[in-house]
Amino acid sequence: MFGLFDSPEKKMRTSAEHWLETAEKVYHHRRDQLAPADLAVLEKGMAELRFKLKERAEAAKLKLSIEALEPVLRRTGGKIYPKGELAEWVEFFLVAGIVLLGLRTYFVTNFQIPTNSMWPSYHGMKAQIYSSPREAPGPLYRAIRFLTLGAQHREAIAPQAGEIAADFFYEPRHQLFWLAYKEKHARKWLVFPSTVHEFTFYVADTPVNIDVPADFDSEFRDMVVEVFAHGDKALFNRQLLSQARAGHAENVVVQIIPGENDALRTATRIGLGKTVATGEPVLDFDILAGDMLFVDRFSYHFFRPKPGDGFVFRTGNIPEIGEDQYFIKRLAGVPGDTLEIRQPVLYRNGHPITGSAAYEKEFHQLENYPGYRNQSPDDIEPMTYLAKPGDTVTVPRGNYFALGDNSANSRDSRYWGFVPASEVVGRPLFVYYPFTRRWGPAH
Numbered sequence: 001m002f003g004l005f006d007s008p009e010k011k012m013r014t015s016a017e018h019w020l021e022t023a024e025k026v027y028h029h030r031r032d033q034l035a036p037a038d039l040a041v042l043e044k045g046m047a048e049l050r051f052k053l054k055e056r057a058e059a060a061k062l063k064l065s066i067e068a069l070e071p072v073l074r075r076t077g078g079k080i081y082p083k084g085e086l087a088e089w090v091e092f093f094l095v096a097g098i099v100l101l102g103l104r105t106y107f108v109t110n111f112q113i114p115t116n117s118m119w120p121s122y123h124g125m126k127a128q129i130y131s132s133p134r135e136a137p138g139p140l141y142r143a144i145r146f147l148t149l150g151a152q153h154r155e156a157i158a159p160q161a162g163e164i165a166a167d168f169f170y171e172p173r174h175q176l177f178w179l180a181y182k183e184k185h186a187r188k189w190l191v192f193p194s195t196v197h198e199f200t201f202y203v204a205d206t207p208v209n210i211d212v213p214a215d216f217d218s219e220f221r222d223m224v225v226e227v228f229a230h231g232d233k234a235l236f237n238r239q240l241l242s243q244a245r246a247g248h249a250e251n252v253v254v255q256i257i258p259g260e261n262d263a264l265r266t267a268t269r270i271g272l273g274k275t276v277a278t279g280e281p282v283l284d285f286d287i288l289a290g291d292m293l294f295v296d297r298f299s300y301h302f303f304r305p306k307p308g309d310g311f312v313f314r315t316g317n318i319p320e321i322g323e324d325q326y327f328i329k330r331l332a333g334v335p336g337d338t339l340e341i342r343q344p345v346l347y348r349n350g351h352p353i354t355g356s357a358a359y360e361k362e363f364h365q366l367e368n369y370p371g372y373r374n375q376s377p378d379d380i381e382p383m384t385y386l387a388k389p390g391d392t393v394t395v396p397r398g399n400y401f402a403l404g405d406n407s408a409n410s411r412d413s414r415y416w417g418f419v420p421a422s423e424v425v426g427r428p429l430f431v432y433y434p435f436t437r438r439w440g441p442a443h
Helices: 008-030 036-054 059-076 085-106 139-149 214-229 233-245 357-364
Strands: 108-112 126-129 152-157 162-171 176-179 182-188 192-203 206-213 249-255 264-276 281-288 292-296 310-314 326-333 338-342 345-348 392-394 399-403 424-433
Touching (some): 008 036, 036 059, 108 424, 162 249, 176 233, 192 214, 206 214, 214 233, 214 281, 233 264, 310 399, 326 338, 326 345
Antiparallel strands (some): 292 424, 310 424
């Protein structure tokens, strides 16, 4: 592109250089296909323009040589000259794609946080519940919220009047009920393969389905507790247990993955103690997008990760996880470190850990930071490391230990172990979406 303040002489010289470059490209790619007369005319035009550039001829003389060369190129250029508009756009996007691929591979990549294991430092998908149809946004406001917050509206409308019920899996060891679901394949943005969980509610035995992203599963269950028990999980579970023991429930078979008989499980259908009229919402909410980050892939080629860093890694070579995903946690231990949790403080090598402002907030449970925790009695999945007070773990060579800031609701190295150094991607750089107070440099 010509400089905005270049002189006419310089602009013409730059133009002449581009014309000569195109002519040379035609000559080298098509000289075996050209008639001798056309080849001779092309060589003469190139030689004349090259000579005038070398002699720094004035703009008017360069223009005459360009005008003499153009019809020759039009006659001999084939697919090289003139280019159609479509070919130019294809070339532009191809080059842009190569540049972006290089940047993404070696310098910066993007990553969307799906869950709230790093809350409140970073936010995963969150629910905004509407308790009545009057609170729900209209079409215009819904579009604005989609653009600025990534908000996706969901609602389940009662087809008839009656009590709301749902299916639950029962875990007898902890006497806990878990909302049942079916796993389905879907398309994100109509293109990218994804997995959704379909939850089914029943109004007077008539099913009402609602699909949410698989990563929203835990948040959805918390939302159901909020709607039907004001957020009190213990109360919600007691209500379900009381209903089941009183015989106000029935056993049903749920096929978690359609078409797979080995995914059949027995569930219990239990009333939720709430009735709705025909046309009223069973559930009405928005799914707010998780934070989208630019991740610095470059720095860790020269500097080792240090405790306190936000820490993005892949999980394909962590056997206990298996599925290859991107995770974000906070780096707690590097090779050789010994870690211990004395609730709510995390100790590294015998001292309260340092390296991040988040650690100080965890220790004093400030600004919604919950502090670090050992195994909870209500936790169904057993911890492998740091489960009990006094437990310690030493990080082996070539590995790291990563913990979520939201310790009570984070599946992290306490459960599935160490992060191999080969799986480290980089550190969070910038929250670029959604447009909230968290927009800006990552921390």
